[in-house]
Amino acid sequence: MSPKTLYDKIWDTHVAHESEDGTCLLYIDRHLVHEVTSPQAFEGLRMTGRKVRAPEKTIAVPDHNVPTTHGRENPDQMTEDSRIQVAALDKNAKDFGIHYYPVSDIRQGIVHIVGPEQGWTLPGMTVVCGDSHTATHGAFGALAHGIGTSEVEHVLATQTLIQKKSKNMKVEITGKLKPGVTAKDITLAVIGATGTAGGTGYVIEYCGEAIRDLSMEGRMTVCNMAIEGGARAGLIAPDEKTYEYVKGRPHAPKGEQFEAALAWWKTLFSDDDAHWDKVITLKGEEIQPVVTWGTSPEDVLPITATVPNPEDFKGGKVEAAKRSIEYMGLTPGQKLTDIKIDTVFIGSCTNGRIEDLRAAADIVKGKKIKDGMRAMVVPGSGLVRKQAEEEGLAQIFKDAGFEWRLAGCSMCLAMNPDQLAPGERCASTSNRNFEGRQGYKGRTHLVSPAMAAAAAITGHLTDVREMM
Amino acid sequence: MDKFEKLSGIAAPMPLVNIDTDMIIPKQFLKTIQRSGLGKNLFDEMRFDREGKEIADFVLNKPQYREAQILVAGDNFGCGSSREHAPWALLDFGIRSVISNSFADIFYNNCFKNGILPIVLPQEAVDVLMKDAEKGSNARIEIDLENQVVTSSDGETFSFEIDAFKKHCLLNGLDDIGLTMEKGSAIDAFEAKAAAARPWV
Numbered sequence: 001m002s003p004k005t006l007y008d009k010i011w012d013t014h015v016a017h018e019s020e021d022g023t024c025l026l027y028i029d030r031h032l033v034h035e036v037t038s039p040q041a042f043e044g045l046r047m048t049g050r051k052v053r054a055p056e057k058t059i060a061v062p063d064h065n066v067p068t069t070h071g072r073e074n075p076d077q078m079t080e081d082s083r084i085q086v087a088a089l090d091k092n093a094k095d096f097g098i099h100y101y102p103v104s105d106i107r108q109g110i111v112h113i114v115g116p117e118q119g120w121t122l123p124g125m126t127v128v129c130g131d132s133h134t135a136t137h138g139a140f141g142a143l144a145h146g147i148g149t150s151e152v153e154h155v156l157a158t159q160t161l162i163q164k165k166s167k168n169m170k171v172e173i174t175g176k177l178k179p180g181v182t183a184k185d186i187t188l189a190v191i192g193a194t195g196t197a198g199g200t201g202y203v204i205e206y207c208g209e210a211i212r213d214l215s216m217e218g219r220m221t222v223c224n225m226a227i228e229g230g231a232r233a234g235l236i237a238p239d240e241k242t243y244e245y246v247k248g249r250p251h252a253p254k255g256e257q258f259e260a261a262l263a264w265w266k267t268l269f270s271d272d273d274a275h276w277d278k279v280i281t282l283k284g285e286e287i288q289p290v291v292t293w294g295t296s297p298e299d300v301l302p303i304t305a306t307v308p309n310p311e312d313f314k315g316g317k318v319e320a321a322k323r324s325i326e327y328m329g330l331t332p333g334q335k336l337t338d339i340k341i342d343t344v345f346i347g348s349c350t351n352g353r354i355e356d357l358r359a360a361a362d363i364v365k366g367k368k369i370k371d372g373m374r375a376m377v378v379p380g381s382g383l384v385r386k387q388a389e390e391e392g393l394a395q396i397f398k399d400a401g402f403e404w405r406l407a408g409c410s411m412c413l414a415m416n417p418d419q420l421a422p423g424e425r426c427a428s429t430s431n432r433n434f435e436g437r438q439g440y441k442g443r444t445h446l447v448s449p450a451m452a453a454a455a456a457i458t459g460h461l462t463d464v465r466e467m468m
Numbered sequence: 469m470d471k472f473e474k475l476s477g478i479a480a481p482m483p484l485v486n487i488d489t490d491m492i493i494p495k496q497f498l499k500t501i502q503r504s505g506l507g508k509n510l511f512d513e514m515r516f517d518r519e520g521k522e523i524a525d526f527v528l529n530k531p532q533y534r535e536a537q538i539l540v541a542g543d544n545f546g547c548g549s550s551r552e553h554a555p556w557a558l559l560d561f562g563i564r565s566v567i568s569n570s571f572a573d574i575f576y577n578n579c580f581k582n583g584i585l586p587i588v589l590p591q592e593a594v595d596v597l598m599k600d601a602e603k604g605s606n607a608r609i610e611i612d613l614e615n616q617v618v619t620s621s622d623g624e625t626f627s628f629e630i631d632a633f634k635k636h637c638l639l640n641g642l643d644d645i646g647l648t649m650e651k652g653s654a655i656d657a658f659e660a661k662a663a664a665a666r667p668w669v
Contacts, residue, residue: 016658017651023633025651027658029669037551039501050645053655057669065499081499088501125669132550132574146574148552149503150581150644158648160655164631196486197544197570230547232573253668261668296486296547315591316485316542323484413549415495422518434490434548436513 003271005168006237007203010143010268014126016160025160029125030142032111033060033098033152035089036415037130041153042092051096053159058098059120062086063110064415066103068378068405073104082416096156109381109407112136112349116220117381119249123238123265128155133349133431135226139219140246141238141268143203146227166232167277169202170270173210175284180465182359183218184351184429184448186210187225188290189282192300199231202278205270206236210284216245217355224350225431228297237269289464291336292433292446294324299433303451303463307334327435328443329423336461339445343426344375344456345438346449347405348412351429352380354387356449360429361393363453363467369401370459376403376418378410402456414439427455470583471641475564475611477537480527481601485542489575492546492554506553507560528561532604538611540594540601541568545586546575555582565611567618569594580634583641585613593618593626613639 004012017025031054038060045051052058065082066072075083086103093100101108107118112133115121121137127144128134130152137144147161155161171190190206191198204226206219214222219236226234243262246252253261288302299321301308309332310321325332330339346352346360357377369375377397379385385407388394394404411418412430420426420442429452433444445461454462497509515526522529528536539545539558545568546554555578558566565585579586589597600607600620607621613635618626637644648655662669 013662017654019633021632023631025648025655027655027662036498040503040552043501044645048645079499085499085501122668124666130550130552132548146550148550148555148574148578148581150552150578154645154648157645158652158655159659160648162633162644162648196547197572200544200570200573227574230544230572257668261666264666296488298486316483319483320485320542413495415498432488432490432548434488436494437490440494440513440518 003274005270005274005276006141006205006235006268007143007168008274010124010126011165013124022164024163026126026163028128028155028159028161029057030115030120030127031058031155032115032127032129032134033058034064034111034131035062035085036064037149038092038152039085039088040149041156042096044153045156050157052098052156055097057159058156059115060089060093060098061101061108061111061114062089062103064409064413066408067416068408068410068418070406072406106382106386109384110349110352110409112224113352113380113384116140117383119246119252122246122252122261123242124268128161132227133224135234136220136224136349138223138226138234139216139236140242141235143233143235145233166203167201168275169199169204169231169278169280170276171204171206172208172279172281173206173284174208174281175210176213177210177284177287180289180450180468181287182448182450183214183221185287185290187222188292188297188300188446189287190280191225191229191297192290193282194229194280196228196296196298197230199226199229202231204231204234206234208284211236212239215355216241217353220353221350225297228431238265289448289451291451291461293328293330293336294321295327295433295435296324297431297433297446299324301336303336303461305336307332307336309333337463339461340425341427341455341460342374342424343420344373344452345411345426345428345430346376346452347378347380347410348430349380350431351449352378352384354384356429357384357388357393360449360453361396363450363464364400364457365396367400367457369456373456373459375401375456376405378405379407381407411438413437427452427461469641469643472564472583472585472613472638474613475537476608478533478535478605479538479540479597479601479609480533480536481598482527482539482541483598486544486547487541488548489546489551489554490548493551493557498551498553503556504560506557507562510557510561535562537562537564538609539563539566540597541566543569545571547572550574552578555579555584559584567594567597580638581644583638585611585638587611587618587628589618589626589628596620596624
């Protein structure tokens with residue numbers, strides 16, 4: 001047999017049909033559904049009299065619209081259109097008989113946090129969701145990617161996707177990370193190196209010592225932003241940490257089935273002499289805590305740097321950088337650490353897991369947020385929230401002046417009431433710094449949870465290493 | 469889905485790189501449970517001020533581009549979220565084709581499900597067509613999907629690549645789900661085989 005990458009192996013295991021031109025029907029093991037990108041798909045099924053082919057493999061949870069404040073069971077907390085969208089998911093889940101975690105369930109949370117937490121996501125699976133950050137699940141060595149609503153309908157009806165194979169890219173992070181440098185800094189540094197279109201047409205496998213050293217939470221952070229680099233998916237080969245994380249989760253296999261699964265999972269790695277269409281290597285010890293200055297996730301610089309001059313870029317990026325710097329209200333040459341922050345958001349499918357909250361709480365402990373600062377922590381799921389309360393993290397945040405919220409996507413995309421006002425500047429642990437992403441004319445700097453916590457204390461972008 | 473065979477239309481120039489799906493259709497418009505009616509919100513934050521008044525220098529507000537059916541855009545068009553509301557909004561506005569040097573993967577796929585043709589051309593070709601589009605409503609760009617050719621208003625032609633299956637579906641306005649369901653027995657067989665090999669899934 002010819003050598004294969006991890007992606008090749010998962011792909012080959014899931015091809016249900018291949019046409020002569022190479023167009024494949026890829027079988028989907030898990031389909032995650034949320035309220036924003038699914039109503040039109042369910043409506044399509046109704047109009048054509050189609051059913052959900054595999055309801056037992058379909059899991060739904062409302063996350064994008066839901067308020068994160070207490071009393072959210074009260075529908076008055078939502079706008080009319082949000083209420084309709086969440087109600088539609090309630091109804092569709094019931095009508096089509098799919099697994100469902102309603103807002104009232106403690107297991108509710110961001111779909112990409114709930115999936116792994118409940119053991120729905122397992123190594124070697126194909127996982128899709130009508131959400132680009134489905135890439136998150138790649139941390140388990142699952143082929144996971146976002147799809148549009150028409151494809152959601154296609155998967156609901158047929159449990160397959162029409163696909164052509166992507167190319168293989170290896171992103172290796174060698175060596176050890178320095179203190180203060182996290183999974184978020186790795187994933188942003190990779191996008192900074194490749195650009196937001198650098199991964200287009202590829203599935204990325206992240207590997208190397210620095211990746212192996214990451215926890216499952218960290219690996220999810222890295223894979224989560226594969227899409228920001230343009231890749232279809234990001235993958236990390238499963239290892240002992242993966243098996244340990246999965247074991248005992250509600251929907252993970254048990255007993256003999258677990259052993260059988262484990263035997264197969266251990267074959268899920270890229271062969272030594274597998275072919276890579278593109279290889280990128282970064283040295284882990286050279287990665288610094290980073291921050292974005294512009295309105296694209298590729299606008300990444302070490303926290304010690306200064307705002308760039310647009311003229312230093314090439315091609316279309318010159319105009320784009322001018323526009324970004326104007327939008328962000330910055331001046332070329334300004335030190336990044338001199339940028340004042342109004343708001344800190346800790347949460348999202350990128351950084352809303354327990355380890356992220358621990359990292360932020362470590363910095364915050366015994367301190368107060370800067371006067372006038374608005375700071376919020378939005379745990380990624382009800383269970384993350386509960387665990388953080390049990391570990392005393394919630395109290396640390398509350399004592400420091402943070403708002404301690406209920407689970408949801410919240411200010412990552414500001415579909416719920418958590419939004420930036422025009423001109424408001426946020427240090428955010430989320431994944432996109434696009435214009436208007438966190439609110440009309442809002443200004444976003446993407447950072448790690450520790451860096452966000454540091455900014456909340458000092459009131460400006462801060463090198464977290466100075467606070468450790 | 470409407471067929472796409474040939475199109476002769478006004479092209480609007482949008483040279484900005486990395487036009488993301490939040491720009492194409494901001495999140496406040498994702499709360500709809502329908503596919504239609506999003507054209508009025510296309511590029512909302514670039515097109516209108518907070519009072520809902522048109523921003524005069526935005527390309528689609530200029531008289532010569534109000535009827536545009538084609539966008540000629542900067543690199544990495546459609547990056548960001550998977551929201552199909554982006555092609556729905558473009559289509560509802562009347563855009564049937566976008567020409568760029570590259571597209572984000574999910575957006576690219578979403579276009580084909582909605583009868584929109586995304587065309588990838590080398591940067592030099594995009595530059596020529598961008599200049600052409602800047603001429604306004606007198607410069608109509610022609611697109612011929614069958615022959616995979618774009619023709620500028622000056623008659624300069626550029627051929628483009630496209631996946632044969634995607635082309636077939638677009639030319640005939642075919643419904644993917646119906647086509648896949650015809651392969652139901654292959655899916656049944658796969659499911660049985662996979663359940664035996666990986667019963668824990």
